[in-house]
Amino acid sequence: MADVRVDVLAIGSLAKNRYWDEKTPVRKEYATATLVRAGKMVLVVDPGWPAEVLDSALYYRAGLRPKDVTHVFLTHFDASHCLGIMRFEKAAWSMYDEEIRYADAETPADAPARTILARLQPAPEKFAPGVDLFPTFGHTPGHASLLAYTALESIIVAGDVVLTRDHFESSDLGEMPWDLEKAKTSFQDVLEIADQIVPAHDNVFVCRGGGGML
Template sequence: MSDVWADVLAIGSLAQNHYWHEKTPVRREYATATLVRSDDVVLVVDPGWPPDVLRAALYYRSGLEPAAVTHVFLTHFDPAHFGGIGLFAGAAWSMYEEEIRWAEAEAPAGDAGREVLARIGEAPEKFAPGVDLFPTFGHTPGHCSLLVYTAIQSLIVAGDAVLTRDHFERGDLGRRQWDLEKAKESFQDVLEIADLIVPGHDNLFVCRTPGGLL
């Protein structure tokens, strides 16, 4: 019996969603923030929403205060995925090693990004039993998802390996890929392993497809 829980804290959305017939960016873009708990580990993945939103979401979804969060993991280095990370100042912040190296070299998020990078360490292969890194390169060079085995299912917090349910159903990887071929492999990997998917910018959904979406 697994003692792992995963909960969506705040559902993300895209600045411009062409499935909603939007031709230009019409809103701020935020990633879906997810809470994963196992024994002593209280892990927030992709805290992109503003700190006040995350604070309320955390309390309303789990009864916890920010100080209870022990770890923060970023699927990749994008302000839409880390904008509220400062709320969790007492937690250990981490990202996949290759993503750290890439972000340090490219500095894709300006001064705010540099401050965050200065505090980020290399993520462990697993945060707890049943909470493992699941590398999904392609959207960025070191993009990495999280594979979570709860008592009854496998769940992947996919980051931007899967943008939204609409994108997934159509095999649409989005337009912003560092390496399209790698992104396709990652998409396929997620599809094959996950019972449930938390996409980068949408609510959790059930994955029940034999494949063939790409």
């Protein structure tokens, strides 16, 4: 799929990174925002930075404006993964349908996040040729990643299945997956399929998988 292109827009952060010997939150937590382009589709996965940061990132990384974004996909329903979503008013927003149901059950009726939840549609199995939904349950009940095939490689925009490169290399699934066994399976799936991984709170890295790490 030669016309599929994946670019990291803004590299995410963790409030507390145990690999940096941090035991309490010391910074704001943002999710890595990723741009996936295929044909006429301009998709932002996890717009987890303030809107003004996403504006600049889009323009400086891709020469685009928020109005050019046609789709937004959330790997799961977490404030640090959708902070700037309101900037993409004209885009179609989606999330895995099981995650929409879970978020609906967990989000209080008067929570501001309801505004976002109300606009989320169930994600399609395929966003475009070479860009597929890749369910990765475990961190949350309906967590899902995105699998993109470029001409040369497969790239998984993983979401919180893979928090950072350090977490990946240590087979560390984070502090409290909703379902540890499912999270392990999802981690293994990503490991086996991805040539490159975009983690939720770090920069893209090469995956030399093909074997079990857990």
